[in-house]
Amino acid sequence: xxxxxxxxxxxxxxxxxxxxxxxxxxxxxxxxxxxxxxxxxxxxxxxxxxxxxxxxxxxxxxxxxxxxxxxxxxxxxxxxxxxxxxxxxxxxxxxxxxxxxxxxxxxxxxxxxxxxxxxxxxxxxxxxxxxxxxxxxxxxxxxxxxxxxxxxxxxxxxxxxxxxxxxxxxxxxxxxxxxxxxxxxxxxxxxxxxxxxxxxxxxxxxxxxxxxxxxxxxxxxxxxxxxxxxxxxxxxxxxxxxxxxxxxxxxxxxxxxxxxxxxxxxxxxxxxxxxxxxxxxxxxxxxxxxxxxxxxxxxxxxxxxxxxxxxxxxxxxxxxxxxxxxxxxxxxxxxxxxxxxxxxxxxxxxxxxxxxxxxxxxxxxxxxxxxxxxxxxxxxxxxxxxxxxxxxxxxxxxxxxxxxxx
Amino acid sequence: xxxxxxxxxxxxxxxxxxxxxxxxxxxxxxxxxxxxxxxxxxxxxxxxxxxxxxxxxxxxxxxxxxxxxxxxxxxxxxxxxxxxxxxxxxxxxxxxxxxxxxxxxxxxxxxxxxxxxxxxxxxxxxxxxxxxxxxxxxxxxxxxxxxxxxxxxxxxxxxxxxxxxxxxxxxxxxxxxxxxxxxxxxxxxxxxxxxxxxxxxxxxxxxxxxxxxxxxxxxxxxxxxxxxxxxxxxxxxxxxxxxxxxxxxxxxxxxxxxxxxxxxxxxxxxxxxxxxxxxxxxxxxxxxxxxxxxxxxxxxxxxxxxxxxxxxxxxxxxxxxxxxxxxxxxxxxxxxxxxxxxxxxxxxxxxxxxxxxxxxxxxxxxxxxxxxxxxxxxxxxxxxxxxxxxxxxxxxxxxxxxxxxxxxxxxxxxxxxxxxxxxxxxxxxxxxxxxxxxxxxxxxxxx
Numbered sequence: 001x002x003x004x005x006x007x008x009x010x011x012x013x014x015x016x017x018x019x020x021x022x023x024x025x026x027x028x029x030x031x032x033x034x035x036x037x038x039x040x041x042x043x044x045x046x047x048x049x050x051x052x053x054x055x056x057x058x059x060x061x062x063x064x065x066x067x068x069x070x071x072x073x074x075x076x077x078x079x080x081x082x083x084x085x086x087x088x089x090x091x092x093x094x095x096x097x098x099x100x101x102x103x104x105x106x107x108x109x110x111x112x113x114x115x116x117x118x119x120x121x122x123x124x125x126x127x128x129x130x131x132x133x134x135x136x137x138x139x140x141x142x143x144x145x146x147x148x149x150x151x152x153x154x155x156x157x158x159x160x161x162x163x164x165x166x167x168x169x170x171x172x173x174x175x176x177x178x179x180x181x182x183x184x185x186x187x188x189x190x191x192x193x194x195x196x197x198x199x200x201x202x203x204x205x206x207x208x209x210x211x212x213x214x215x216x217x218x219x220x221x222x223x224x225x226x227x228x229x230x231x232x233x234x235x236x237x238x239x240x241x242x243x244x245x246x247x248x249x250x251x252x253x254x255x256x257x258x259x260x261x262x263x264x265x266x267x268x269x270x271x272x273x274x275x276x277x278x279x280x281x282x283x284x285x286x287x288x289x290x291x292x293x294x295x296x297x298x299x300x301x302x303x304x305x306x307x308x309x310x311x312x313x314x315x316x317x318x319x320x321x322x323x324x325x326x327x328x329x330x331x332x333x334x335x336x337x338x339x340x341x342x343x344x345x346x347x348x349x350x351x352x353x354x355x356x357x358x359x360x361x362x363x364x365x366x367x368x369x370x371x372x373x374x375x376x377x378x379x380x381x382x383x384x385x386x387x388x389x390x391x392x393x394x395x396x397x398x399x400x401x402x403x404x405x406x
Numbered sequence: 407x408x409x410x411x412x413x414x415x416x417x418x419x420x421x422x423x424x425x426x427x428x429x430x431x432x433x434x435x436x437x438x439x440x441x442x443x444x445x446x447x448x449x450x451x452x453x454x455x456x457x458x459x460x461x462x463x464x465x466x467x468x469x470x471x472x473x474x475x476x477x478x479x480x481x482x483x484x485x486x487x488x489x490x491x492x493x494x495x496x497x498x499x500x501x502x503x504x505x506x507x508x509x510x511x512x513x514x515x516x517x518x519x520x521x522x523x524x525x526x527x528x529x530x531x532x533x534x535x536x537x538x539x540x541x542x543x544x545x546x547x548x549x550x551x552x553x554x555x556x557x558x559x560x561x562x563x564x565x566x567x568x569x570x571x572x573x574x575x576x577x578x579x580x581x582x583x584x585x586x587x588x589x590x591x592x593x594x595x596x597x598x599x600x601x602x603x604x605x606x607x608x609x610x611x612x613x614x615x616x617x618x619x620x621x622x623x624x625x626x627x628x629x630x631x632x633x634x635x636x637x638x639x640x641x642x643x644x645x646x647x648x649x650x651x652x653x654x655x656x657x658x659x660x661x662x663x664x665x666x667x668x669x670x671x672x673x674x675x676x677x678x679x680x681x682x683x684x685x686x687x688x689x690x691x692x693x694x695x696x697x698x699x700x701x702x703x704x705x706x707x708x709x710x711x712x713x714x715x716x717x718x719x720x721x722x723x724x725x726x727x728x729x730x731x732x733x734x735x736x737x738x739x740x741x742x743x744x745x746x747x748x749x750x751x752x753x754x755x756x757x758x759x760x761x762x763x764x765x766x767x768x769x770x771x772x773x774x775x776x777x778x779x780x781x782x783x784x785x786x787x788x789x790x791x792x793x794x795x796x797x798x799x800x801x802x803x804x805x806x807x808x809x810x811x812x813x814x815x816x817x818x819x820x821x822x823x824x825x826x827x828x829x830x831x832x833x834x835x836x837x838x839x840x841x842x843x844x845x846x847x848x849x850x851x852x853x
Contacts, residue, residue: 047632053623
């Protein structure tokens, strides 16, 4: 529970004095005294920076302050499938933000080292960028890509090869001798950073234990990839309130009786064409469907919703063009790239683009429908093998045209 | 009948007695032989005094206020309450864009429909001032009232009523200014069993830079949204580094960065390195709000520590360590701490039997103030708020599962001024009327 004692402003509110002076002024006091207040009002800085001390929120003892239905954010739940063997002398600590696992290693004379396991989606920057960032943290100069290859030490993470980079120097902030051991492993579209940072001598001494730890790690499968911090609640792509957020503003009955703001992830009413297989789409998609064609050919349909115009047609078109390896188009050429789509009650737009899928290197085609609905915009994207997309074009447009929105 | 008619006429004059044409301005005689410059200044001053004491100015200001209130009300439909208030009443001038939005809405009453303006049209539209705003009209009216009062009325017992009426009006205007500048509305959301010693302003964010090194207490440096929007760089005695505001998005969406994203991530450190942030148009609806985000660079005297994306979407603080101290960055609704806490014991949602019609909403809370030892239970229900230490806690809303309450917290140091001024004006009118009544009856007796 919060300790109410804890609040002690260190710099007084500049306006509190004025508040008191206004409170003290009684109506009988000459208006000039009040008029003086005007001059002082200028000092009522609502924009002033405030400094205060608060007791540490002891969240464990607090009944959940999270909205109803909010996922548990307690530490340690973010990496259900990360497995490892803790080397002797390492103390496992709560992973905290971003980390899938965290350890503390204590050395002599109070020296410490910190071990972290951090998954990031995608490439998470090149090895060169990351190594140079770490080198900056220990105050040694950056290396070129040729020099980088010499620095990389092959190691095994989860029985697969990975690179270990070791850098030592002095921390620019504290001046302490610091060493960073960092391994980068890439699996299923996620980059894993396994890093030991701390006192130079201690980290050097712990290197064999760290390598042993790397070998013992079992990385989670692709489905357990993490993006935002572990167990982060789904992010609403719109500017509406988060799900279960209490209504704000109006204190009237109307506001009280209104249901909580929509999460924006409610599915509209639609008829899924045959051959479309619904799959989990991740937290930013309303729905995702897979269509398999002959052989390995396949295509996917992503349905998403965004508040407002979702960034506008041009920005989205150019984003899609980027996915197909095509150069962006200027606003003047926009009308040539898209065609109107007949959707009841809306001025929808259809884009049809062909190119090369930047991820697979395969030829691909993309059909995207943008359907504004009141304060929201719905995006339907069919992308994949050219032939599959051509076969599905009619079903896709019919699907978009017949969706009934909530 | 004649005396009554005379009395009415004279009453009218008491409020605005004509200046006797023979009464010279006190300094004019002395300036008769002064330099042309002094004479020019004197006449300019006289013109200024005449302008600010004129009754015509009062009438013009009242008429303009009428028009302002009309268009300000019209503008609330397309722009929403908060933006309309800011553009029409909390400003010295109304610029062309919001006025055009209001005019278009007004035309709808004549069945002439035009494409309605949006908040973005107003925020990024023409800034050309076209009409006086609330501050200007109110300010001029206040000066007009004070100036004409002191020019026309000497302090005499027979004019006590007029003095009281004018003082009441001045208090009313100043009180409203006080409310405008000093009042604050925030919300306190409590689940059953939970205690909090702060409320939050949902529509205003703050960047909390928290030094978490001390195991007992956190030191918070809270930078309000206004400062984030207006400053490029923020330094403070309590911060051993400078914060550079690289970007501020008043309304935004934050998403995971896809694996194939080609554009650079918004920040180099923390969540921002694997997220994308998108600027969104500001919302105007009452039941929605902006979700701000910012990209902040932490610059120490030695070097930059990198950039962080902070957003109300990212509710977990992002940490970094510098000079053996650990800091957290979090953008959150602005907090207002109190030296006491409220703990929700029970939220009650009563309905009329056999219906879903709400009968009463109430929150039983424990007020705990350790520095005075005060600890007591309070029942807050509709129309029965808790008034404590300058704050008023109203029962405003509740969680859908009926196990949480939302109290609206109003801090308004000048909340009593309208009451005082109404009493003062009423009493002034009574005194003035009684003074005349006494004089009139005396005259009748002598007649």
